[in-house]
Amino acid sequence: MKKILVVIVVFSLMMSSCSSSKRVVKINKKPITKVDRIVENALEFKGVRYRFGGTTRSGIDCSGVIYVAFGDEGVSLPRVSRDMAKKGRKIALSKVKKGDLLFFRTANRRKSINHVGLVVSHRKGEIRFVHATSSKGVIVSLLSEKYWKKAFVKATKIL
Numbered sequence: 001m002k003k004i005l006v007v008i009v010v011f012s013l014m015m016s017s018c019s020s021s022k023r024v025v026k027i028n029k030k031p032i033t034k035v036d037r038i039v040e041n042a043l044e045f046k047g048v049r050y051r052f053g054g055t056t057r058s059g060i061d062c063s064g065v066i067y068v069a070f071g072d073e074g075v076s077l078p079r080v081s082r083d084m085a086k087k088g089r090k091i092a093l094s095k096v097k098k099g100d101l102l103f104f105r106t107a108n109r110r111k112s113i114n115h116v117g118l119v120v121s122h123r124k125g126e127i128r129f130v131h132a133t134s135s136k137g138v139i140v141s142l143l144s145e146k147y148w149k150k151a152f153v154k155a156t157k158i159l
Contacts, residue, residue: 034073035099035159042069042118042130045138052134062116062132066101069118075158081116088156093143096122096155102129102143104151113153117141 042065051059055068063081070077078084085103096102096119104115117131120140127143141148 034075035097038069038073038075038099038159039118039120039130041072042066042138043120043140045069045132046130046140047137048132049137050132050134060132060138065130065132065138066116066118070158077158082113084116085113085154085156088158091155091157093127093152093155096127097157098122099157099159101156101158102127103153103156104148105153106151115151119155 045057045060045065045068048057049059050061052061053064054060055064060068063079063084066081066084067077067079077087081103084101088101091100098119098121100119102117102119103113104117105111105113106115115131117129120128120130122128128140129143130138130140132138143149143152
């Protein structure tokens with residue numbers, strides 16, 4: 001009788017945790033955090049083409065990726081990168097973690113921040129970030145790439 005009760009309880013717990021949500025619970029790993037969900041949200045746009053001012057799968061820009069990824073988790077951010085750069089707390093590059101934002105100035109004639117990316121990982125000094133580029137759409141890049149290293153302005157922690 002105990003075995004049947006245990007099976008029923010386990011089955012009902014499994015069924016109650018199932019939903020139509022896009023989130024997947026990882027078994028035997030650390031729990032999925034809000035930061036994990038934000039990064040997952042951004043990575044869902046990988047491969048989507050660039051569209052200035054876009055915020056959908058039919059086209060999205062760099063700040064749109066960040067705006068939607070955070071917004072889907074109830075975190076409100078300004079819509080454009082230069083305004084996003086005013087939020088959160090500035091942090092040293094060596095302290096950057098998954099979920100932090102990286103800001104760039106990508107045009108020589110511009111004086112203000114015009115690009116943003118979301119840190120996907122920081123391991124052994126290698127920082128990977130997801131962002132949208134006008135030429136390749138939403139991709140993951142390394143901060144150590146010459147172009148991004150030169151254009152980097154600052155990093156901020158939102159959460």
